[in-house]
Amino acid sequence: MIEVRVGLDLATFKLDVAFADGRGITALFGQSGSGKSLTLSLIAGLRRPDRGFIKLDGELLVDVEKRIFVRPHRRRIGLVFQDSNLFPHLSVQQNLLFGRWFAPRGARQIEFDAVVETLGIRPLLSRRPARLSGGERQRVAIGRALLSCPRLLLFDEPLAALDTARKLEILPLIERIRDDFKIPIVYVSHAVEEVVRLASLVVVLENGKVKAIGDANEVFGAAAAGSLEDRFDRSSVLTVTVGGSNAAYELTQLKHPAGTIWLAGPAGPPGRSVRIVVKATDVVLAKESPHDVSIRNVLSGAVESIETQGPFAMVEVALDGGGRLAAVATRLAVDELHLDRGAKVFALIKSTALDERAVGEAPRP
Numbered sequence: 080m081i082e083v084r085v086g087l088d089l090a091t092f093k094l095d096v097a098f099a100d101g102r103g104i105t106a107l108f109g110q111s112g113s114g115k116s117l118t119l120s121l122i123a124g125l126r127r128p129d130r131g132f133i134k135l136d137g138e139l140l141v142d143v144e145k146r147i148f149v150r151p152h153r154r155r156i157g158l159v160f161q162d163s164n165l166f167p168h169l170s171v172q173q174n175l176l177f178g179r180w181f182a183p184r185g186a187r188q189i190e191f192d193a194v195v196e197t198l199g200i201r202p203l204l205s206r207r208p209a210r211l212s213g214g215e216r217q218r219v220a221i222g223r224a225l226l227s228c229p230r231l232l233l234f235d236e237p238l239a240a241l242d243t244a245r246k247l248e249i250l251p252l253i254e255r256i257r258d259d260f261k262i263p264i265v266y267v268s269h270a271v272e273e274v275v276r277l278a279s280l281v282v283v284l285e286n287g288k289v290k291a292i293g294d295a296n297e298v299f300g301a302a303a304a305g306s307l308e309d310r311f312d313r314s315s316v317l318t319v320t321v322g323g324s325n326a327a328y329e330l331t332q333l334k335h336p337a338g339t340i341w342l343a344g345p346a347g348p349p350g351r352s353v354r355i356v357v358k359a360t361d362v363v364l365a366k367e368s369p370h371d372v373s374i375r376n377v378l379s380g381a382v383e384s385i386e387t388q389g390p391f392a393m394v395e396v397a398l399d400g401g402g403r404l405a406a407v408a409t410r411l412a413v414d415e416l417h418l419d420r421g422a423k424v425f426a427l428i429k430s431t432a433l434d435e436r437a438v439g440e441a442p443r444p
């Protein structure tokens with residue numbers, strides 16, 4: 080269980096953040112400069128807060144009032160940054176064993192072989208970091224952090240420097256660390272797909288303050304999640320059930336009471352409940368269920384709210400059977416279609432716009 084309630088006053092920036100999570104992965108999400116890395120540095124002990132406290136499994140790591148400050152190396156927290164920070168003169172094996180050196184005696188040991196197998200890095204053990212790809216370096220950095228037997232892992236944009244294929248390789252490994260090693264993770268990212276896939280709790284930061292907090296559905300499903308000014312960042316999260324697959328076309332059916340969505344590639348066994356991310360700019364609205372168009376995915380619902388700004392309108396659709404979907408249209412289209420509050424509407428989503436990276440296990444109720 081991690082509990083954070085801290086404040087920090089810098090010359091040009093004020094941070095006030097509070098959250099608590101006892102489950103798997105807490106995501107700190109927000110735009111550049113919102114205070115995500117500062118929050119991590121306070122948890123790691125690389126900085127001291129001006130106010131508040133941080134507790135890990137009931138133990139105070141810092142408490143300004145009580146004058147408690149546990150030094151960083153005594154906190155048993157593992158760090159993984161965007162840049163892997165491996166020692167260049169040491170082999171992969173030596174880098175990993177360096178992590179082990181920090182594991183306290185008597186603590187629950189995490190086995191070297193288990194980490195090497197989980198991360199798939201056995202063929203790399205004798206290599207130096209200079210001879211590794213970016214994705215391989217990150218896997219070794221995660222392994223090194225794990226082998227220090229941390230009570231908490233802090234990930235600061237660990238995938239930001241990697242291409243899509245490498246991200247797809249590493250995301251399931253992070254899920255396995257969560258599930259197999261049962262180590263809580265605080266994960267900084269500004270990629271909505273990663274956050275939806277991984278996080279049990281999402282803390283949205285804006286200008287040093289918590290703007291929204293909850294699970295991905297609550298945070299990204301709410302109108303508070305974005306404004307028309309950043310319409311490209313506005314996304315909805317839908318919980319759907321995996322249905323059958325169409326092997327010939329390599330598509331998987333995702334079922335929602337409002338309609339069916341076809342996803343490129345596999346999405347796990349039928350019956351599995353998953354979350355998907357739909358960008359508001361990828362949703363088309365229609366007054367009637369269309370035919371003879373290339374879009375296969377049609378969800379029915381009713382207009383819940385319309386917010387306009389300049390040439391644009393953000394339309395929130397309450398989907399039949401539950402869930403909300405945001406769509407950006409032009410104000411002209413909304414007026415010409417007479418899309419008023421309560422109007423019946425069909426939301427069209429292109430399968431090719433859905434990112435299979437973002438398909439994550441829905442939280443169990």
Ligand SMILES: Nc1ncnc2c1ncn2[C@@H]1O[C@H](COP(=O)(O)OP(=O)(O)OP(=O)(O)O)[C@@H](O)[C@H]1O
Pocket residue numbers: 089090091092109110111112113114115116117118269
């Ligand atoms: N040592 C410092 N002194 C003064 N201001 C700082 C210091 N470190 C960070 N800041 C400021 O605090 C704010 C938050 O920085 P932080 O690095 O936490 O943002 P972030 O959300 O992690 O952004 P990014 O996604 O770009 O890494 C920024 O405005 C930054 O300029």
